Amino acid sequence: MTEVSAGLIGIAALFLLMILRTPVAFAMLLVGFFGYWGLSGFRSASAMLMTESYSAVSSYSLIVVPMFVLLGNVASAAGYSRGLYDAAYAWVGRLRGGLASASVIGCAAFSAVSGSSVATAVTLGKVALPQMKRLGYADSLATGAVAAGGTLGFLIPPSTGFVLYAILTEESIGRLFMAGILPGILLCALFMGVIWLQATLRPEDGPKGEKIGWAEKLRISSEAWPLFGVILVSIGGIYLGVFTPVEASGIGAGLVILLALVQRRVDWTGFKEAVLDTLKTSAMLYMVVIGANVLNPFLAITHIPATLGAQLETLGLGAYGTLIVILLAYVVLGMFMDGLSMLVITIPIVFPVITGFGFDPIWFGVVAVIVIEMGMITPPVGMNVFVVRGVAGPGVPLTTVFSGVTPFLIAMVVGLVLIILFPQIATLIPNTMFD
Template sequence: MSPVLIGSAGFVLLLVLLLLRIPVAFAMFTVGFVGIWILNGLQAATGLLASETFALASNSELIVVPLFILMGNVASVTGMSRRLYEAAYATIGQVRGGLAAATVIGCGGFAALSGSSVASALTMGRTALAEMDRFNYSPRLSTGVVAAGGTLGILIPPSTGFVIYAILTEQSIGRLFMAGVLPGILLLTLFLLTVLLLCALKPSLGPKGPATTLSEKGRAFLGAIPILVVILLTIGGIYTGVFSPTEAAGVGAALVIVIGAVSRTLDLRSFWQAARSSVVTTASVMLILMAAHLINPFIALSHLPAEVSRMLVAFDLGTYGTLILILAIYLVLGCFLEGLAMLVLTLPIFMPVILSLGIDPIWFGVLVVLTLEMGLISPPVGINVFIVKSVARDVPLSEIFWGVIPFWCAMLVTLGLLVALPQLSLWLPGMM
C-alpha cells in the first residue's frame, strides 16, 4: 500500500473515531502512533512519542494557556463578567431588544478575559437568560443570542483558538491576537445590528426593559471598571510591546486575583474552584497538542499534504477560489467536528497549500478561527447550543438552533468581509 493510501486510511479512521465520540487526544495518539509504526517502524514511533511530547510540554510559550484560562475562571467566580453585563444592561436595557444587545456586549467582554467560547456561553447563559425570561423575551431570541454571543470567545483575544493555531503553524501569538481585534469588534457590531433588526421587524421578540436612572448607570459602570482595566492592560500591553503574550497572561491573571481578594469576592474556596477548573481545561488542551505533534509527522510521512496540494492546483481555481474552497470545507467539517480537532486534522494538509499560494498565514488564521466559531452553533454538533440547552432546560433544542440562524448569517457576512478586505485582519498586526 502506498504512503498516500495509508495516510488517507489513517485520516478516515481518525474521523470515524471522532464521530464515535472517542476523546480527541486519544484518537489522534492512536492513529499517529500506529501510522508512523507502519510507515517508519516501531522505533521511530516510540522515539517520536517520547521526544515530541517532552518538547511540547517544555515549551515555555504554552504557559499562556493556563494563565489566560485561570484569568477567565477567576473573573467568572468573582462576578466580574456579570458586572460588565450589568453595565451594558443599565445603558441600553430600556431599548427594544436591549437586554439581548447587552448580552452580546457582555459576551464580548467576557471573551476578552476567558478566551473560551464554552465558558462565555455558560457564564452569560446563567446570568442573562433569567433576566430576559423575566422581561418576556422570546426564548428563541434569548437562547440564540447567548449561544452566538458565546462564540466571540474564540475570536476576541486572548483566544485559545489563536494559541493552538500559532503553535501548530509556528506563527506569532501576539500578532494573531492583534489580528483578531478588529474582526472581533466587527462581528460583535453585526450581532448587535442583528438583534436590533429582529426586534424592529418583530417587537414581541424583545420588549423594552425598565429605564435606569443616571446614578444607577454610574454605579453599574463603576462596577465594570476592574474588568475593563484588565482588558485594556493585557491587550494594550501586547499591542504596545510592553508585554509578550505570556507576560500579559501573567499580569492579567495576577490582576483579577488581586482585584478579587481586595474586593472580597474571591475566597480560598472559590479560588480553588477556579484553579481546579483551569487545570482540567489546560490538561485537555495540552493532551490535544501533544497528540497533534505525533499525528503531524504521520501526515507528513504519508505525503498527503503534497497530494492534496497537487489536486487543488489541478483544479486551477486561483488564489481566492482555492481559499474559498478550503473555507467551505471548514464550514462543512464544523457541522460534525469539534474546533480543536478540526485545527489539528486540517492544518498540516492545508498550510502548505496556503503558503504556496502566497496567502498571509495570519490572515488565514483569522478566517479559520471564524469558521470554527460558526461550527460552534452549526447543527448537528453545535456545542454552544448544547451548553445553552443545559442552562435553559425548558427550551426545545430545535428552538435554540432556529434562534442562532440569524447570527450564523451575520458570521457568514463577517467572513465574506474579511476575505474581501484582508486589511481588517492585518492592519493592527502591521502597526505593531
C-alpha cells in the first residue's frame, strides 16, 4: 500500500467516524495516531502523540480562546447583550425592518466580545425574537436575521475560527483579527440591505418601529457604552500595537468582570456558570487543537496535500479556478459538517495548495471563514438555524427558518465575491497596521 493510499483510507475513516457521531477531536486523534502507527511504527506514533499533544496545549497564543470565551460569557450573564440590542434599535428602529437590522447590528457588536457564532445567535435571539414577534414581524425575516447575524461571530474579532486557523497555519492571530474587521462590516451592511429590501417589498413583514428622540437615544446608548469601551480597549489596543492579542484577551475579560461586579450586573451563581461554560467550551476547543496536531503529521507523511496540489495543477484551472474548486468543496462540506470540523480537517490539506498558487494566507483565512460561515446557515446541518429555531420555539417550523436565511445566504455570496475581487477589503487594515 502506498502512502497516498493510506492517507486516502485515513481520510475516509475520519469521515466514517464523524458519520458515526464520534466527536471530531477524537476522530482526528484516532485516525492520526493509528495512521501514523501503520506507516511509521508504534514507537514513532507514541512519541508523536506525546510531543504534538504537549505542543498544542502549551501554545501561549491559545490562551486567547478561554479569555475571550470568558469575556463573552460574563457579558452575556451580565445582560450587556440587551444593552447592545437596545442601543442599535434606538438608532435604526425607524427604518423598514429596523428591529431586524438592530438584531444584526447587535450580533455584530456582541461578536466583538464573544468570538462564537452559536453563542451570538443564542444570546441575541433570546433578546430580539420576542420583540420582533410582539411587533408582528414575519417569522422568516426575524429568525433569518438572527441566524445570519450570528454567523458574524465567526468572522468579527475575536474569532475562535481565526485563532484555530492561525495555529494550524502558523500565521499571526493579530493580523487575522484585523483582517476580519472590514469584511465583518461589509457583511453586516449587506445583511441590513437584505432586511431593508424585504421590508420594502413586503412592509407587513418588517414594520417600522416607534420614533425615538435624540435625548432618549443617547440615554439608551449609554447602557451599552461600558461594553463598547471594552471592545475599543481590547480590539483598539491590538490595532495600535499597545498589547498583543493574548494580552488583549486577558485585559478584555478582566474589564468585563470588573464592570459586571461594580455595576452588580452578575451575582455569584451567574459568574460561576459563566466560568463553567468557559471551561467546557475551552476544553472542547483544546481537544480539537490536539486532534488536529496529531492528524497533521499523518497527513504530512502520506503526502496528501502535495498530491492534491499536483492533481489540481494538472487540471490547468489556474490559481482562481483552483480557488473556486476549493470553495465549492467547502460549500458541499458545509452542508454536512460544522464549521470548526471543516476548518481543522481541511486547512492542513488545502493551505499548501493555496500558498503554492501565491494567494495571501491572511486573505484566504478570511475567505475560508466566510465560506464556513455559510455552512452555518445552509441545510441540512445549519447549526445556527437549529439554534435559532430552538430559541424561537415550536411554533416556528425549521423550514421557515431555512427560507428566512436564504436571502442572507445570497448576500454572503455577494460579499465573498467582492472580497475575492478586491482582496484589499481583507488585507488593508493588517497591512497598514503591521507594515
